Amino acid sequence: DIVMTQSPDSLAVSLGERATINCKSSQSVLYSSNSYNYLAWYQQKPGQPPKVLIYWASTRASGVPDRFSGSGSGTDFTLTISSLQAEDVAVYYCQQYYATPYTFGQGTKLEIK
Amino acid sequence: QVQLQESGPGLVKPSQTLSLTCTVSGGSISSGSYYWSWIRQPAGKGLEWIGRIYSSGNTNYNPSLKSRVTMSVDTSKNQFSLNLSSVTAADTAVYYCARDSRSGSHDYWGQGNLVTVSS
Numbered sequence: 001d002i003v004m005t006q007s008p009d010s011l012a013v014s015l016g017e018r019a020t021i022n023c024k025s026s027q028s029v030l031y032s033s034n035s036y037n038y039l040a041w042y043q044q045k046p047g048q049p050p051k052v053l054i055y056w057a058s059t060r061a062s063g064v065p066d067r068f069s070g071s072g073s074g075t076d077f078t079l080t081i082s083s084l085q086a087e088d089v090a091v092y093y094c095q096q097y098y099a100t101p102y103t104f105g106q107g108t109k110l111e112i113k
Numbered sequence: 114q115v116q117l118q119e120s121g122p123g124l125v126k127p128s129q130t131l132s133l134t135c136t137v138s139g140g141s142i143s144s145g146s147y148y149w150s151w152i153r154q155p156a157g158k159g160l161e162w163i164g165r166i167y168s169s170g171n172t173n174y175n176p177s178l179k180s181r182v183t184m185s186v187d188t189s190k191n192q193f194s195l196n197l198s199s200v201t202a203a204d205t206a207v208y209y210c211a212r213d214s215r216s217g218s219h220d221y222w223g224q225g226n227l228v229t230v231s232s
Contacts, residue, residue, distance in 0.1 A: 001176075038217055040216075040217075040218035040219075042160075042219075048224075049209055049211075049222035049223065049224060049225055050160065050209075050219070050222060051222075052214075052218050052219060052220055055214070055216045055217070055218040056216055059216075061218075061220065093159065093160060095160075095218070095219075097213075097216075097217035097218060100162075100165075100173045100175075101162055101164075101173075101174075101175040101176060101177070102150075102162040103162065104159055104160040104161070104162070105159070106159050107159050107160075
């Protein structure tokens with residue numbers, strides 16, 4: 001299985017400041033034939049299912065504010081929230097869908113400082 | 114707008130079989146070349162992918178659960194189902210059904226069904 005490791009486990013950021021979450025995979029999730037990274041980011045608020053924010057490592061899902069951005073390739077990825085809003089308080093997960101079983105990171109809890 | 118809704122018992126006894134159904138609305142389960150996944154989340158913990166099924170019945174299961182998991186699809190009812198046998202307290206979790214988008218990420222999710230394993 002591909003192991004996904006996120007850092008940090010929790011993060012407190014002031015409103016309007018930048019938040020950065022990292023995700024590392026135990027093997028590359030870059031598919032050489034199409035140059036796509038099979039990596040997604042999800043946001044989960046209490047009592048709700050996860051919501052996809054980013055797929056292909058850097059493509060924002062429909063309706064996702066542009067303050068959310070994804071970057072990285074191969075085994076190292078980053079989710080950045082450029083200017084934290086109160087509604088961004090949530091747990092964030094990365095997931096690889098390069099190979100089954102699909103696997104998620106352990107989650108990063110984002111709070112307001 | 115595609116919507117998914119899980120249904121099934123909220124309480125299952127140890128050693129019995131957990132059975133859940135996901136009903137898809139707003140689109141046909143057999144069109145669009147989508148896979149349909151089950152994912153679970155114990156209280157306060159992270160997400161675990163259980164497996165997925167295609168409308169043809171083709172499946173992929175997580176090896177950690179493969180010996181106990183069976184998935185099926187009923188295209189006439191626009192539903193897909195999960196059976197997990199020989200459950201223990203470790204199987205207590207919120208179970209989600211989700212659609213795998215063409216990119217592979219899960220773009221639509223059900224609200225989740227809490228299943229508690231207890232006698």
